[in-house]
Amino acid sequence: MAKGSIVAGCLAPHPPHLVYAENPDQNEPVSEGGWEQLRWGYERLRESLKDVDYDVIVILSPHWQTYVGTHFIGVEKCISKSVDPVFPNLFRFNYDLTIDVELARAIHDQAKSEGMSVKMMENPDFRVDYGTIVSCHMVRPEWDKPIVSISSNRSLSYYSVEVMQEMMKELGRSTVKAIEESGKKCLLLASNSLSHRHFVTETNPPEDMSKEHITSHAMHLWDMRMIELMRQGKSQQIIDEMPEFCEHAIAEADGGALTWLLSAMNVPTHPATLHGYGTIIGTGNAIMEWPCHEWGDE
Amino acid sequence: MSGEIIKSLIVPAHPHPVLCPEKNEGWQRVRDAYDEARRQIEESDADLIIVYSTLWPSVIGHQILADPNPKWVMVDADFHDLGSIHYSLRIDTEFAHAWNEANIARGLQSRTVAYDGFPVDVGSVVALELLNPNNRIPAVICSTNVYSNRAETTVLAKACLDVIKAQGKKVVAVSVMSLSNRMFTEAIEPHEDRIHSLKDDEWNQKILEFLSEGRLEDIGQLSRTIHDQIRVKKVVTFKPMWWLSAMNDNRNDLTGNVLAYEAIHGAGAAVVVLDPESNGTGDKEYDEDDVDFYGGDRDVLDSEVEDSTAPLHTDSGPALYEPVEGKNTVNTNKAPKPVGAYPHARREGDLLYLSGVGPRQPSDNSIPGGPIKDSDGNPLDYDIKAQTKAVVDNIARILEEAGSSLDKVIDVTSFLIDMDRDFAGYNEVWSQTLGKVGPTRTTLAIRALPTPIAVEMKVIAKI
Numbered sequence: 177m178a179k180g181s182i183v184a185g186c187l188a189p190h191p192p193h194l195v196y197a198e199n200p201d202q203n204e205p206v207s208e209g210g211w212e213q214l215r216w217g218y219e220r221l222r223e224s225l226k227d228v229d230y231d232v233i234v235i236l237s238p239h240w241q242t243y244v245g246t247h248f249i250g251v252e253k254c255i256s257k258s259v260d261p262v263f264p265n266l267f268r269f270n271y272d273l274t275i276d277v278e279l280a281r282a283i284h285d286q287a288k289s290e291g292m293s294v295k296m297m298e299n300p301d302f303r304v305d306y307g308t309i310v311s312c313h314m315v316r317p318e319w320d321k322p323i324v325s326i327s328s329n330r331s332l333s334y335y336s337v338e339v340m341q342e343m344m345k346e347l348g349r350s351t352v353k354a355i356e357e358s359g360k361k362c363l364l365l366a367s368n369s370l371s372h373r374h375f376v377t378e379t380n381p382p383e384d385m386s387k388e389h390i391t392s393h394a395m396h397l398w399d400m401r402m403i404e405l406m407r408q409g410k411s412q413q414i415i416d417e418m419p420e421f422c423e424h425a426i427a428e429a430d431g432g433a434l435t436w437l438l439s440a441m442n443v444p445t446h447p448a449t450l451h452g453y454g455t456i457i458g459t460g461n462a463i464m465e466w467p468c469h470e471w472g473d474e
Numbered sequence: 475m476s477g478e479i480i481k482s483l484i485v486p487a488h489p490h491p492v493l494c495p496e497k498n499e500g501w502q503r504v505r506d507a508y509d510e511a512r513r514q515i516e517e518s519d520a521d522l523i524i525v526y527s528t529l530w531p532s533v534i535g536h537q538i539l540a541d542p543n544p545k546w547v548m549v550d551a552d553f554h555d556l557g558s559i560h561y562s563l564r565i566d567t568e569f570a571h572a573w574n575e576a577n578i579a580r581g582l583q584s585r586t587v588a589y590d591g592f593p594v595d596v597g598s599v600v601a602l603e604l605l606n607p608n609n610r611i612p613a614v615i616c617s618t619n620v621y622s623n624r625a626e627t628t629v630l631a632k633a634c635l636d637v638i639k640a641q642g643k644k645v646v647a648v649s650v651m652s653l654s655n656r657m658f659t660e661a662i663e664p665h666e667d668r669i670h671s672l673k674d675d676e677w678n679q680k681i682l683e684f685l686s687e688g689r690l691e692d693i694g695q696l697s698r699t700i701h702d703q704i705r706v707k708k709v710v711t712f713k714p715m716w717w718l719s720a721m722n723d724n725r726n727d728l729t730g731n732v733l734a735y736e737a738i739h740g741a742g743a744a745v746v747v748l749d750p751e752s753n754g755t756g757d758k759e760y761d762e763d764d765v766d767f768y769g770g771d772r773d774v775l776d777s778e779v780e781d782s783t784a785p786l787h788t789d790s791g792p793a794l795y796e797p798v799e800g801k802n803t804v805n806t807n808k809a810p811k812p813v814g815a816y817p818h819a820r821r822e823g824d825l826l827y828l829s830g831v832g833p834r835q836p837s838d839n840s841i842p843g844g845p846i847k848d849s850d851g852n853p854l855d856y857d858i859k860a861q862t863k864a865v866v867d868n869i870a871r872i873l874e875e876a877g878s879s880l881d882k883v884i885d886v887t888s889f890l891i892d893m894d895r896d897f898a899g900y901n902e903v904w905s906q907t908l909g910k911v912g913p914t915r916t917t918l919a920i921r922a923l924p925t926p927i928a929v930e931m932k933v934i935a936k937i
Binding site: 241259265295303330 | 534537547553557591592619657659660
């Protein structure tokens, strides 16, 4: 069996507004559009990935929050409706997705062997979090690839950004090791925004772009700094600056997805491609791709 | 009709007491305490349960569940292996909508949600499953806003009390929360469960000592300290104590009873019942701002710098102005913006002269009871009592800003645009409010007012 690999890693933020604005059949609410810069950014990402051959999407979402270790969905077919508890007016999505339970368990077992607190989620009534659904839909709206869904262990809440990062670096190493042993080609998604200070009011209609902007100049500076570091391939510096970034920008990277992604890609020094940046109710969102490389061989 | 809080509860959110109480003696004691609280509710004349859950965070203000029958299958994000809870709840949608409107009237960002499949949070499901099986009593559930401070949370409770009183409800108020919320970060066997640390246990014991003495407001004031000491940094902090204290008029002399205190996966799980009867110790100080109207930063979407001297544009009606500032002027963002260049009030000696006050709401310029005509001038049905009440509320806010109050009002001149239609309703609200204070009064019929309102008052008060 050939060694499995990561074909690309992406920062793929999950605001439900993007699905809402595209009016897919699965989503009940209907919009007049909006957030085109980000939606067209996802379009560019999809174009970039269209000739890339991969078997499975592996995603870590900050909206499946677990406090007792890291969890993996272990149910092969997940069919239900996802309603965003914060923006139920925008996102009521009927999903039907397939989980690669074999790979999920392989990552789980590898992480467990490294001493991490992990658990398989095998309750058939479980509802997949909307972050996972939004990111996967925007990256692969055909829904023709199985996914591995990994929870966000809120170790930051218990310890610190530094401890969270050490855990996520280990989870990243376990992820790539399990992928290599599986023989599968995987696309990795870190489902998080950058700066994450929301507006607390909503426009009418929500897609009124005349009201959309970053919440503060400081948030903009942090977003641009992080994007530039990614564009320059300075992944280690991103990890080094993560504690300040999380504190100052209330960054959603505190959920560990970005650190996990960078670790799984062996802290890449290759530049990432920026496909799009935009704000959603004031939060900063970047769509980034570390294009296909043999990360494990570097 | 007079509604009231007849009982307040603090209950834990974890699913263990529903799904597997038999696996641990402590979990069973929590379940037994839940059952005892349920019996007390059944023996009361409660006709509504209001749940404030820390496990339903919101960003866009507060959300109130208004689906008459939300039903789904709930699975906990962490403890999914314990099983599923099939829930089907009965929601008092009339109360939910009224609370939402009361929130908005008090300056809060608020909305109702009623969507098939909406994920009712685990805390609310657990609490209602155990306190109100079979939906004998209708319920209302409210989210916890992740950014709200104490002022906003207090106003949320006051808006809720507005509706309780208006609808004459007998209410059980429920805060769903852990005390210390640090769980074990690894799986444990049920028999290994204990409070995560001695420090957490000591703080929990102190909280319960206060609550058993009915000192709810003291816990409210210690909330920030408690959060720093024994809570992991989750977004919704220790806010339920602010809400529950405000729901009980910030009292410290309630009758408290701790029915259970146990560990659930390391977190502090307590069932506490607080009855409104005074425990006889006498009430204690309340030294935080007693906010009636939320005037916080809710306009962050509008980033442009405005010329404060220019009239503000509105969708309809006359332009609005920032109140004129000057020597002895009194202005507040808790009162409607003027329709010309004048202040809300002026001090002269120990007297306060208010500009004419109408019922418009400072948050969004809306008119309680509805406008008297539409934008094309077509007459509309309106509620003169709601308008009159809103006028009195606006007067109270201006007086409060000046350090005065309604009971210091000396003289009132009232203007009605339709004396025949509106005098009786106006007079009824007067008798319930300013009429109890006893200022002199003159009521005039006039042809029109600048905005589509039916009543305005001109007030002189002492400071």
